[in-house]
Amino acid sequence: MIRKVTCIDCPKGCVLSVGVEGRKVVKITGNECPKGEEYAVSEIEDPTRILTSTVLAEGFSLRMVPVRTDRPIPKGDIKRAMKEIKRIRISEPVRIGDIIIEDFLRLGVDLIATRESR
Amino acid sequence: MIERDLVIVGGGPAGMAAAIAAHENGVEDILLLERDHCLGGILNQCIHTGFGIEYFKEVLTGPEYAHRFIEKIRSAPQIEVSLRSFVVRLEEDKRLFFIKPGVLENVKARALIMATGCREKTREMIHIAGTRPSGIFSAGLAQKLINIEGLLPGRKAVIAGSGDIGLIMARRFMLEGAEVKAVIEIQKETRGLLRNVVQCVEDFDIPVYFNHRISKIYGKERVEKISAVRVDGDFNDIPGAEIEFECDTVLISVGLIPENELIEMAGVRMDKKTNSPVSKELNRTSIPGLFVCGNSFKVYDIVDSVSRDSVIAGRLAAEYLRALR
Ligand SMILES: Cc1cc2nc3c(=O)[nH]c(=O)nc-3n(C[C@H](O)[C@H](O)[C@H](O)COP(=O)(O)OP(=O)(O)OC[C@H]3O[C@@H](n4cnc5c(N)ncnc54)[C@H](O)[C@@H]3O)c2cc1C
Numbered sequence: 251m252i253r254k255v256t257c258i259d260c261p262k263g264c265v266l267s268v269g270v271e272g273r274k275v276v277k278i279t280g281n282e283c284p285k286g287e288e289y290a291v292s293e294i295e296d297p298t299r300i301l302t303s304t305v306l307a308e309g310f311s312l313r314m315v316p317v318r319t320d321r322p323i324p325k326g327d328i329k330r331a332m333k334e335i336k337r338i339r340i341s342e343p344v345r346i347g348d349i350i351i352e353d354f355l356r357l358g359v360d361l362i363a364t365r366e367s368r
Numbered sequence: 369m370i371e372r373d374l375v376i377v378g379g380g381p382a383g384m385a386a387a388i389a390a391h392e393n394g395v396e397d398i399l400l401l402e403r404d405h406c407l408g409g410i411l412n413q414c415i416h417t418g419f420g421i422e423y424f425k426e427v428l429t430g431p432e433y434a435h436r437f438i439e440k441i442r443s444a445p446q447i448e449v450s451l452r453s454f455v456v457r458l459e460e461d462k463r464l465f466f467i468k469p470g471v472l473e474n475v476k477a478r479a480l481i482m483a484t485g486c487r488e489k490t491r492e493m494i495h496i497a498g499t500r501p502s503g504i505f506s507a508g509l510a511q512k513l514i515n516i517e518g519l520l521p522g523r524k525a526v527i528a529g530s531g532d533i534g535l536i537m538a539r540r541f542m543l544e545g546a547e548v549k550a551v552i553e554i555q556k557e558t559r560g561l562l563r564n565v566v567q568c569v570e571d572f573d574i575p576v577y578f579n580h581r582i583s584k585i586y587g588k589e590r591v592e593k594i595s596a597v598r599v600d601g602d603f604n605d606i607p608g609a610e611i612e613f614e615c616d617t618v619l620i621s622v623g624l625i626p627e628n629e630l631i632e633m634a635g636v637r638m639d640k641k642t643n644s645p646v647s648k649e650l651n652r653t654s655i656p657g658l659f660v661c662g663n664s665f666k667v668y669d670i671v672d673s674v675s676r677d678s679v680i681a682g683r684l685a686a687e688y689l690r691a692l693r
Pocket residue numbers: 377378379380381382383401402403404408409410411414416417418419420453454455456483484485486507508511532533627661662663664668669670671672674
């Protein structure tokens with residue numbers, strides 16, 4: 251079976267034709283760079299996304315500290331991750347890249363701050 | 369009267385890149401005026417990823433991208449940053465008036481770079497019939513409310529227009545636990561990047577109605593319902609093809625226009641249709657020594673190109689100042 255997948259790794263948005271057998275990728279065309287191949291395999295076999303959101307902070311320059319997972323997480327875990335993010339409160343200054351939660355939801359990724367709050 | 373070599377208005381990515389470039393090209397007296405209480409411009413509210421792939425070869429969020437420039441500005445003492453400084457008047461000889469909390473100040477610029485960004489088109493510009501209840505926001509305003517203020521503007525939204533900001537806000541609403549009933553686009557295809565269609569709309573199974581426009585907004589105090597109608601290739605309504613959506617919020621995402629009232633005030637020749645300066649060459653205007661860069665020069669899709677082109681404005685200003693001596 252051939253599936254059309256739009257690569258989201260950069261703004262070009264190449265439309266890839268992906269040959270799929272069962273749940274495995276056997277052939278990829280249409281990618282303008284090698285990252286497209288990696289993306290197609292992940293998108294078919296185990297789709298993931300970087301999750302970005304905001305965390306409530308108290309008492310410092312920002313009321314909402316923007317955060318993201320430092321690497322992509324499985325799409326299926328996003329709902330659960332958002333629930334958890336809503337529970338978090340930050341009560342001290344943070345710098346960019348500071349880890350807000352280590353090994354977030356045991357997914358092997360860290361939740362990090364993307365803006366400083368002083 | 370205070371005179372400065374280079375004044376830059378706007379501390380978004382364009383103004384910051386121009387300031388750094390001017391400094392690197394030998395300008396030693398730079399004043400950067402920003403009306404907000406921090407640098408970064410619109411990037412501060414763009415917490416999603418997708419920035420920096422071209423400029424830094426890395427995938428960054430808006431605030432992370434902005435931070436790279438903020439750090440450089442902090443380390444250059446020749447660039448004086450004046451925050452909460454709202455420029456309200458500009459004269460032809462490059463004299464500026466700006467309000468700081470409690471005071472009106474003025475300064476004359478030998479060279480001037482305007483980097484005031486753009487603003488969103490509003491409901492008024494696309495003619496939607498119906499009542500005027502609360503619950504109608506531009507997508508960028510909703511983005512600011514959620515990402516900066518921590519306020520969710522509604523629970524059930526319909527999005528008018530499939531521009532990138534609208535698509536990104538569709539996902540943001542879903543992530544926050546609100547519902548997005550539909551994205552309604554008058555064109556036959558999306559105006560936004562394909563990647564945003566995939567990761568913002570398809571990921572969340574939000575239906576997109578192409579060749580449709582919002583025909584009416586209903587509701588007394590708050591939006592209660594909208595209707596949409598199918599249009600033909602010339603954007604004329606096809607009667608009898610109406611659909612209705614119950615919702616409490618309408619987000620308008622129908623494009624951006626450069627924010628250029630100040631240069632118009634100063635007498636720069638303007639293209640009335642695009643609200644940008646008439647110019648044969650990047651960043652130049654009809655007034656010598658007055659440059660415009662970033663989204664106020666023309667509306668850019670991605671910020672990487674804003675940074676790249678704004679560097680040129682910094683360089684042009686440096687050349688202009690050198691020639692004055
Ligand atoms: C809502 C939104 C979402 C976007 N999403 C993406 C994306 O996902 N990926 C991407 O690559 N690009 C995105 N963009 C585009 C990108 O962010 C812009 O191209 C870029 O920010 C433009 O930079 P700028 O410096 O020209 O304008 P801005 O960032 O708007 O900065 C203008 C600055 O000037 C200041 N200013 C304006 N008038 C005055 C005045 N009179 N006195 C003093 N200061 C003033 C403002 O406060 C602001 O800080 C998005 C744009 C918007 C509007």
